[in-house]
Amino acid sequence: MVADLIEEAVVQLLRDAVTALPPDVVDALRRAEARETSEVARSQLRIILDNIDAAGRLAVPICQDTGVHVFYVTGPVDASVEESIRSGVARATEEIPLRPNAVHPLTRENPGTNVAVGLPHIIYYPTDEDFLEITVLPKGAGSENMTALAMLAPADGIDGVKRFVLDTVVKAGGRPCPPTIVGVGIGGTSDLAVSMAKEALLRPLDLPNADPGLAALEEQLAEALNLTGIGPMGLGGDTTVLGVRISTAYCHTASLPVAVNLQCWAARRATARIYPDGRVRFGRSPFDP
Ligand code: SF4
Incomplete structure (x- = not known):
């Protein structure tokens, strides 16, 4: 797999994930607003939905806490995949931008990139498929x-x-x-x-x-x-x-x-499937890339 293609896909994945919620989550929030019997709860859900709309229109993160990043990777995995994911996260942190949340657990030193020992957290499921599938799950604290x-x-x-x-x-x-x-x-x-x-x-x-x-x-x-x-x-x-x-x-x-x-209600996730011929398909979960 071409390293640049993976890095580019990771930046796009993070942009998709943090600026627009998956349709199933938005639908569930809308249904909840429609059936709420509490006026306060309805107004909270309306504020959440307005916030989601505004983030989509302005292409900015839905929440100030853009989380730490958990990646699930299936397909032909080699050492370059991890490197590309890490450089994609650092680029996304600067370009989107994402809040630099990753700090040392004891000294609280912050590299400012969301890339450090253990983060992003990457879980691999190697397969012999010819495509690589990468899903990101940003988790707010x-x-x-x-x-x-x-x-x-x-x-x-x-x-x-x-x-x-x-x-x-x-x-x-x-x-x-x-x-x-x-x-x-x-x-x-x-x-x-x-x-x-x-x-x-x-x-x-x-x-x-x-x-x-x-x-x-x-x-x-x-x-x-x-x-x-x-x-x-x-x-x-x-x-x-x-x-x-x-x-x-x-x-x-x-x-x-x-x-x-x-x-949380900001249930962000996004998936990319990267093919050897350079095609990339984007979806919102490993169930619909
Ligand atoms: S828990 Fe979720 S909605 Fe709440 S501040 Fe964190 S990321 Fe944002």
Whole structure:
């Protein structure tokens, strides 16, 4: 793959992601506004939708917190891919611009580029396809800071999982800028559960879970979470979440890991598929590049 092509695609991906929300998210916000019974909640959703419109018209970021950047890469991966993604992030930080959020965890030193040790975070799924697919998920701190992991006992079962998801969202209150999308990772090891919870956020809101049992659980959890009354921006109302996304993996017979990763209403994501002949197709998730 040509390094310049990948770098260019990464800049475009970040521009698309931070200046315009995916259509499924905008539709879900509009539907929420239409069915809200609380006047305050309706006005919050209207402000959010006006903000999204203005960002699109002016081609500026939807939120001042343009996040830190998680990339999912599938296809023929070599060392140059990482280099191109990192240079694309540095260029995007200057050109769009993005807020330079990446700092050293202890000294708080800021390189000013969003590129440093560990960031952007890149997760690879090598395949023998001839195209490279890159998805970016910018994560703002307000929602990322509410991430939670529980190592439940197997006997806690599905009721324990539901309780943990509900407790996490209630404890987060207005801090993750609701209405949120709730990513849930169930099973695996502790690190895999956390990773699955975040990656589950890539599935568009209009695409049901392929597993009917999990699809039903997502619906049930979303309904329960919307009864908490937290509401848009935590000011009360019927819309605390826009949806719940669950991913699962097998786990140790003595374990039941569960992780929750919240995504704020600024649920940004974008995908590019880069072909060897230089064509690039852009979409808003790995499900529609
Ligand atoms: S949580 Fe999301 S909407 Fe809230 S400030 Fe951060 S990026 Fe913006």
